[in-house]
Amino acid sequence: MTSHDTDGKALSAEDEVVRITQDLIGIDTSNYGDGSGPGERKAAEYVMGELTEVGLDPVLLESEPGRASVIVRIEGEDSDRGALAVHGHLDVVPANAEDWQVDPFGAEIKDGCVWGRGAVDMKDMDAMILSCVREMSRTGRKPARDLVVGFLADEEAGGVKGSHWLVDNHPELFEGVTEAISEVGGYSVTFDGKAGQQRAYLLQTAEKGIAWLRLHAHGRAGHGSVPNDDNAVVRLARAIARIDAHEWPREYIASVRQLLDGLSELTGSPYSDDDLGPILAKLGGARGFVEGTLRDTSNFTMLDAGYKHNVIPQTASASLDCRYLPGHEDDLMNVIRELAGEHVEVEVLHHDIALEAPFDAPLVEKMKRALLSQDPQAAILPYCLSGGTDNKALKKLGINGYGFAPLQLPADLDFAPMFHGIDERVPVESLKFGARVLGEFLHDC
DSSP states (O other): OOSBOTTSOBOOHHHHHHHHHHHHHTSOOBOOSSSOSOOSHHHHHHHHHHHHTTTOOOEEEESSTTOEEEEEEEOOSBTTSOEEEEEEEOOBOOOOGGGSSSOTTSOOEETTEEESTTTTTTHHHHHHHHHHHHHHHHHTOOOSBOEEEEEESOGGGTSTTTHHHHHHHOGGGGTTEEEEEESSOSEEEEEEETTEEEEEEEEEEEEOEEEEEEEEEEOOOEETTSOOTTOHHHHHHHHHHHHHHOOOOBOOOHHHHHHHHHHHHHHTOOOBTTBOHHHHHTTGGGHHHHHTTSBOEEEEEEEEEOSSTTEEOSEEEEEEEEEEOTTOHHHHHHHHHHHHOTTEEEEEEEEEOOEEOOSSSHHHHHHHHHHHHHOTTOEEEEEEESSOOTHHHHHTTTOEEEEOOOBOOOTTOOOGGGTTOSSOEEEHHHHHHHHHHHHHHHHHO
C-alpha cells in the first residue's frame, strides 16, 4: 500500500477511490439480521489500516465480537463551529451468487463499472469518504470544520449493533456534532427538460420511519381432517388480506412537494395530486423511491406456520415491514392493530424514527456548490427516502442528517433498483466524480 503513484506524485482521492471500492467489496460483510454473518471486523481492520497509514488515529469499537465500527475525528479550520459527521456503513445485504452475472464479492470491473454487493449500498460512498480523508491527511489541508468520520456496523439490520449502540454507549464520540451526511442522496437522474436533456441531483432531506412488525395469530390446534373454526392460519390469512387491501392515504410532505414542483418546472409538465404518473415517469428508475414516499406503506415479507401436513397449528406468524411518514407512527400502529383483529397479536421487533431536515439550509447550499463545481448546468432537488439510514440514530443526539453520496450517473443506468438488487454496480467515472465533489464539499462544509 502506498500514498504515491509510480511517478512519486501524491495520490489524490480520485486516484484511489476505485481501488478502495474494490477492496471493500472484496470483503464479505453480509448482514443476515440474525447474527450469523461474517460481521464487519475484517472491513473495519482494513479501514483502520487505510487511516493509520496516512497518520490518523482512529478507534475501532465492537458492540459484540465481530460487529465492528471505526471512528476518527479530524480537526478543521474552525473548530468553534459545530462539527460535521460523515458516515457510512460497512455491512451489506446478502447476495446469492447464482443470481449474478459475476461473483458478487469479486469486485470485477466490467463495462466501465465496478460490480459487486455494496457497489451502491454503500461501499462506494465508504470509498469516497476514505479516499478524501486520506488525501486531506496527506496534503495537510484541513476541512472547513471538525469532522467525525464513521464507518459503521449493522445498518442493514437497523443499526442496533452499530450506530444506535455507539450513540447509546459512546455519545462522547459525537461531541459537538450538529449535522451529518451519509447515503442515498446526491445521485443524478436524467430526463427530458424544457431545453433538451436535463440532469438533476436528488439530495436526501427526509426519510420515512421504520416499524418492523411480527403478527402472531392464535387459534385451536387440531387434526387436519376435523373442521376447525379457530384456525390460526386462517385468522392470519384474513389479517394479511385486510392489511394488504388497506389504502393508505396520500400526504405530500415538504421534500416530496418541492421535488414534484421542481420536476414540473424543469420539464414544463404540470401535475395534479390525483395523477402523478406523467411527472413520476420522468424519474426513470428512481420513481420507485419517490412513490414509496407518497404515503405510509405496509408490506408482508415472511410467513411461518405449522409443522405437519395433517396438523392444524395453534399459532401462525407473519413479518410485516411498515414505513411511515414524519408524524404518522401512532396512526400507522393503530391502523395495523385494528386491521389485524382480536385474535392476532402485533409484536414490534424494531422501530425507528422518521426524519425531516430543511432544504433551505447553509449545509445544503454547500452541497449544491460542490455539485455545481463539477456539473455547472445541473439542477438540484430535495427528496425523501422511503428507506432508512444511520442518520436516525444520530438524531437522538440532535444531529440533522442528510443523504449526500454524490454520483453523476449515465442516463441509461437504472441505478435506484440496484439497492439490494442483483448485479449491483457503479460506474468507475461516477466514483471519480463523487470523490471530486465530496472533496470540494469537505473543504467548504
